[in-house]
Amino acid sequence: MGSASRAVSCLCCPCKCLACGLFSCLCSILISLLVVVGVLALIFYLIFRPHMIAATVDSAALAQFDLAPNSALAYNLSVDITVRNPNKRVGLYYDDVESLALFQDQRFGYVQLDSFYQGTEESTKVSPQFHGQQPLQGDVNAANFRSQQTDGKFDVEVKLNARLRVKVWAFKVRGPKARITCPLSVPAPGNNAGATFKPTDCKVWF
Numbered sequence: 001m002g003s004a005s006r007a008v009s010c011l012c013c014p015c016k017c018l019a020c021g022l023f024s025c026l027c028s029i030l031i032s033l034l035v036v037v038g039v040l041a042l043i044f045y046l047i048f049r050p051h052m053i054a055a056t057v058d059s060a061a062l063a064q065f066d067l068a069p070n071s072a073l074a075y076n077l078s079v080d081i082t083v084r085n086p087n088k089r090v091g092l093y094y095d096d097v098e099s100l101a102l103f104q105d106q107r108f109g110y111v112q113l114d115s116f117y118q119g120t121e122e123s124t125k126v127s128p129q130f131h132g133q134q135p136l137q138g139d140v141n142a143a144n145f146r147s148q149q150t151d152g153k154f155d156v157e158v159k160l161n162a163r164l165r166v167k168v169w170a171f172k173v174r175g176p177k178a179r180i181t182c183p184l185s186v187p188a189p190g191n192n193a194g195a196t197f198k199p200t201d202c203k204v205w206f
């Protein structure tokens, strides 16, 4: 009897393990466990996965974005992000919410935001405000800064991370970490020459 057919017989007749020893008994328990975990994962997938969170940046504005000769980047960036829970049966708690702002893969801004709850099919507006000063590393980045300044808009990436808890009916289950990434093109401060911010969809990972 091959191990595959033994596995099948274990699965089909768990009582048999009383008769055929410890190995078969362990094998039967293990396989039942795998099946239960598999079914739970499938149920969770069917409930949750088909409807990912959606996030859009509705507006982003730079009141200040200056690179001093000593490479200090002085910034004041406001962003409005709408996060939507499209699920009909699943509520979401967002904990440890943090937002990051990056220029040329260098993080210059960081803010911690309040936790929030999102009922089924609800949207939440999150508005991180970044301001301060941060040294910008590297001559290439300074050169990129100048050329984008000439173009009148800056490529800035804004991220939103949160630890999720999932509410299904009366149950609250620890969920995955959500990572939302929004690649933005933001008009330079004081640029009134027609450069307006276009609403941008974000990518969501778990």
Ligand SMILES: *[C@@H]1O[C@H](CO)[C@@H](O)[C@H](O)[C@H]1NC(C)=O
Pocket (backbone or CB within 6 Å): 063, 076, 077, 078, 131
């Ligand atoms: C940043 O810009 C906003 C919008 O112009 C302004 O209200 C706010 O006072 C500025 N913050 C700082 C620290 O300069």
